[in-house]
Amino acid sequence: MARGRGWSIAGRAILVQLAAVLVIGGAIALLLVLDARRGADEDAAELSLAICETIAVDPAVLAALDGPDPTAALQPFALGVVAEDRVDFVTIMSPDGIRYTHPDEAEIGRPFRGTIDAAQRGGSITETYTGTLGPSVRAVVPIERDGELLGIVSAGVTTDRVSTQVLPRLPFVALVAVLVVAIGGLAAWLTGREVRRATGRLSGAELQNMVQFYESVLHAVREGVVLTDGTRRILLYNDEAADLLGLPPAPERPQPRTAAELGIEGPVRAILDTGRRAVEEAHSAAGRVLLVNQEAAAPPGGAPGTGGGSAVMTLRDQSELQHLVGELESVRTMTDALRAQAHEHANTLHTIVSLLELGRTAEAVELVASASRAGQQLTDAVLGRVEDPVLAALLLGKSAQAAERGIELRVESAPAASLPLPPAAIVSILGNLLDNAIEAALRGPAPRAVVLRIRDEGGRIGIEIEDSGPGVAPELDPAEGGDPFLAGATSKRGDAAAGGEHGIGLAVVRALVEAEGGEVGFLPGRPTRVLVSLPSGGAP
DSSP states (O other): OOTTSOOBHHHHHHHHHHHHHHHHHHHHHHHHHHHHHHHHHHHHHHHHHHHHHHHHTOHHHHHHHHSSOHHHHHHHHHHHHHHHTTOSEEEEEOTTOBBSOOSSGGGTTSBOOSOOHHHHTTOOEEEEEEETTEEEEEEEEEEEETTEEEEEEEEEEEHHHHHHHHGGGHHHHHHHHHHHHHHHHHHHHHHHHHHHHHHTTOBHHHHHHHHHHHHHHHHHSSSEEEEEOTTSOEEEEOHHHHHHHTOOOOOSSOOOBOHHHHTOOHHHHHHHHHOOOEEEEEEEETTEEEEEEEEEOOOTTOOTTOSTTOEEEEEEEOHHHHHHHHHHHHHHHHHHHHHHHHHHHHHHHHHHHHHHHTTOHHHHHHHHHHHHHHHHHHHHHHHHHBOOHHHHHHHHHHHHHHHHTTOEEEEEEOTTBOOSSOHHHHHHHHHHHHHHHHHHHHTSOSSOEEEEEEEEOSSEEEEEEEEOSSOSOGGGOGGGTOOTTSTTOOSOTTOTTTOSOOSOHHHHHHHHHHHTTOEEEEESSSSEEEEEEEETTOOO
16 A cells, blocks of 8 residues: 555545544544443432432331430341342441441441431432442431431442443443444445555655646646636636736646636636537637637546536647738748749740730830739739828739739728738638628629728728639528538538638638627628628727
C-alpha cells in the first residue's frame, strides 16, 4: 500500500476510518458500562430503600426500640435481613445516630457514618457514602410512630457488590462494541476501495503534485480552456480564456458560476449554457474572432460524451490568424491580378510584335494605346470611387480575376468611399464575399456579373454584393430555415473543381462583422444579394 513512498490516499482513508471506528466502539462500550453501572446503583438504592421502609414499619422493630436493650433484640434481626435480602448491612440507630446494630459488633454504640439530617426531619434519602465497610449505596429512613421519631434505619450495598452485578451485562456491551467495529471496518474497507478506484495508489503528496502540474499546464497552454459541470456552471478557466473572453483573472479557489454571472455574452455563452458539441466554430466574443470547440468530458475509464453533463471548451484566437490570412489574401489577390495581367500583356505583346513584323506599324501603335487606355480606365474607375488603398488594391485584383474568368465586376459607391474596418477585416470580409459571388456567377447564365455597392445609410455603412448566379442552395436558404453563415455550411461539398474544404469563409465573415458591431445576411428574392451593415464609426 505504501510502496516505500508514503501511504496512499486510500490507505490513509482506511486507517483514519478504522481509528475512528475503534474510538467510537470504545466510547460506546464505555457508555454502556457506565449505563450498566448507573443501573446497578439505582437498583441497589431502590432495594436498600425498600428494605429500610419495610423495617421502619415492622412492629417488632418498634417494640424493640421501646425496650430497655434495643441492641439485644435488633442485632439478630438486622443480621437476618442482611443474610436474606442481598444487602451488606442494616444499621438501626437512635434518633441521634448512635448505632444499635452493625455487621461489626465493635461498631455498635458508635455514631453512624452518613447523612441522617433528612431522616431526623422525617424524610428519606439515598446516597453513596464511604462508611466503615467502605463505599456503599445506601438508604436512610426514619422510624416513626404517631409522628414521634423513635429511631433511624439505614441499609446498603457496597460498591464491590454493585460492580459484581455489572459483570453479567458486560457480554452484551462487548457484543455491541464488536458489531460497531465490524460494521465500521466494513464501511472503511468499502470507502477505501472507492477511493483507490478514484485515486489509484497515489499518495497525498503525489496527487497534490499532479494537481499542481495539471494546473500549471492548464494555465501555460496558449489556448483558452473552460471547464463546466453538469449544471452548466463554469468550474475553472485558464488565463488565456480570461483574456479571450474579457473575464477577470481566475481566483485560486474559484466558485462555480454561470456564464451570465461572469458576463459572457453571445454565441459562446449559448454554447456554454446548452453544453452542445461544437467543432471548429468561429464566433465573436469581447471584440475577437474565436475558434470554439466543446466536447463532453469523459469520466475515468469512460467514453467521451459520457461525462454526466460536464464539458470542456477550448478557444483559439483567430484575430491574429485573420490578420495573417488577410495579408495572405492581399498578396494572393495581387499575385492573381499580376498573373492575369501578365498573361494579357503577353498576348498583347505577341500581337504587337507580329504587327510590327508585318509592317503594320499604325495598327500596332493603336493596339498599344487601346490596351493602355483600358488598364487606365479600370484603375481610374476604382480609384475614383474608393479612397482606401487596401480596398482599392483588393478591388483592382478582384476585377482582374473576374475579367479573366469572363465576369464583369462593377463598383457602385459614393465618391471617395471608405470602410470603418481594419485592413485585415476589409480583405477578409470583402475578399470572401467577392470570391463567393464570382464563383456563384460562374455557375449562372451569361452575361455574368458581380456588383459591389457601398452606401452611407445615415450613421451606418451598407455593403451590398449582388451576383448573377443561380442563388442560395435550398438547404442553406434562410427562408427555408437554413444558415449559410454557419461553420461548415456549403453548397460545394464534394466539388472536386473547387478543391479543398468549404463552409469557413462565410462563418469568418459573420464573426468579423459581428466583432465590429455590424450585421450580415442574405436579402430575400432574386438576384442573390448579401448585405453587410456596419456602424459608420467602427466597432462600438
